[in-house]
Amino acid sequence: MKTIDASHGEGGGQVVRTACALAAMTGEGVRLVNMRAGRRPPGLAAQHLTAVRAVAALCDAEVAGLALGAREIVFLPGRIKPGEFRFDVGTAGSVTLVLQALLPAALCAPGPVRVTVTGGTDVRATPTVDYFQRVFLPLLARTGARASLRIVRRGYYPRGGGEVELTIEPCGRFAPLRLEQAGALELIEGFAYCANLPGHIAARMANAATARLAGLRVRIDTRVLGRTEAFGPGGAIVLAARTAHALLGALAVAERGVPAERLGELAADELRPEIESGATLDVHAADQLLVYLARAAGPSVFLARTLSLHVQTVCWLLEQFLPVRFRSSAQGALSRLEVMPA
Numbered sequence: 001m002k003t004i005d006a007s008h009g010e011g012g013g014q015v016v017r018t019a020c021a022l023a024a025m026t027g028e029g030v031r032l033v034n035m036r037a038g039r040r041p042p043g044l045a046a047q048h049l050t051a052v053r054a055v056a057a058l059c060d061a062e063v064a065g066l067a068l069g070a071r072e073i074v075f076l077p078g079r080i081k082p083g084e085f086r087f088d089v090g091t092a093g094s095v096t097l098v099l100q101a102l103l104p105a106a107l108c109a110p111g112p113v114r115v116t117v118t119g120g121t122d123v124r125a126t127p128t129v130d131y132f133q134r135v136f137l138p139l140l141a142r143t144g145a146r147a148s149l150r151i152v153r154r155g156y157y158p159r160g161g162g163e164v165e166l167t168i169e170p171c172g173r174f175a176p177l178r179l180e181q182a183g184a185l186e187l188i189e190g191f192a193y194c195a196n197l198p199g200h201i202a203a204r205m206a207n208a209a210t211a212r213l214a215g216l217r218v219r220i221d222t223r224v225l226g227r228t229e230a231f232g233p234g235g236a237i238v239l240a241a242r243t244a245h246a247l248l249g250a251l252a253v254a255e256r257g258v259p260a261e262r263l264g265e266l267a268a269d270e271l272r273p274e275i276e277s278g279a280t281l282d283v284h285a286a287d288q289l290l291v292y293l294a295r296a297a298g299p300s301v302f303l304a305r306t307l308s309l310h311v312q313t314v315c316w317l318l319e320q321f322l323p324v325r326f327r328s329s330a331q332g333a334l335s336r337l338e339v340m341p342a
């Protein structure tokens with residue numbers, strides 16, 4: 001069993017989620033110490049606890065020390081099994097981060113997995129469900145992984161209560177991604193949504209994003225998503241830029257006191273430098289895809305505006321579990337990362 005100092009690098013929840021996913025995938029037990037040591041409050045919050053429980057249920061793991069606020073756990077995985085699972089974060093903690101923990105292992109199950117997660121669907125500083133569905137999953141599909149997300153109900157702070165259902169097909173080995181250049185910009189799509197707020201909020205977000213990106217001289221196709229049942233007021237906008245070879249995402253989540261127009265502009269201002277830099281993965285997709293690329297059938301490569309601390313930390317963690325090497329270099333103003341599984 002290995003011991004991982006979960007305060008290394010970025011030192012947040014992602015180290016915990018990824019370490020449990022890797023333990024499940026490799027069958028090797030892990031002791032995680034100093035979990036979220038630098039966060040206030042430190043230790044596991046509801047979202048992290050649910051994520052660990054979800055991976056544990058999927059692989060029949062024994063987990064010692066698992067509790068709210070825990071700073072140390074021991075995770076002893078069993079076999080990954082297919083089937084239907086249901087988890088409830090219990091707060092507005094992000095459902096997609098629970099899926100982030102579960103999905104790498106679920107794709108290694110010997111049969112289909114269907115998982116229902118209840119919690120927050122559009123949470124700041126996390127992938128919103130629309131980013132997950134329209135940016136992350138399509139990128140993951142390029143590795144041959146097949147998973148589809150159904151948004152049953154949206155849920156917002158403080159109650160959460162949103163529900164999503166992820167269906168995952170078994171996947172042999174992941175295909176590598178060779179994202180050497182973005183190529184010409186072809187289309188920008190936008191998806192705006194709001195719940196239990198005046199309907200014009202979503203339209204204003206979408207219109208402001210469109211106006212902000214007009215100078216790029218490309219077709220911009222933004223739309224307001226149909227309303228589903230939702231707990232609490234909230235909303236978000238996701239933008240997805242398609243180039244010949246890349247798909248780049250950006251988002252903004254509604255916040256009390258921030259005008260709808262400003263949210264559309266914030267998302268546009270996130271997306272624009274991704275497009276103009278020539279990146280082939282946006283800064284967030286980069287850290288989210290690494291675990292799959294590290295297990296791919298050959299070397300992968302991508303260009304990112306910057307290798308975030310999340311990326312650097314996940315690379316370090318992957319090296320603790322897998323026979324994989326990483327090589328980073330500068331390509332103009334971009335960072336190029338090669339992922340080389342043994």
Ligand SMILES: Nc1ncnc2c1ncn2[C@@H]1O[C@H](COP(=O)(O)OP(=O)(O)OP(=O)(O)O)[C@@H](O)[C@H]1O
Nearest residue numbers: 012013014015036039125126127131251284287288
């Ligand atoms: N704007 C965004 N768009 C897409 N993904 C995002 C965005 N912001 C953050 N993420 C993703 O959300 C994840 C956040 O992980 P992180 O460990 O920081 O969160 P956490 O579990 O809430 O932990 P902590 O509270 O300890 O920081 C990362 O995978 C990151 O790429």
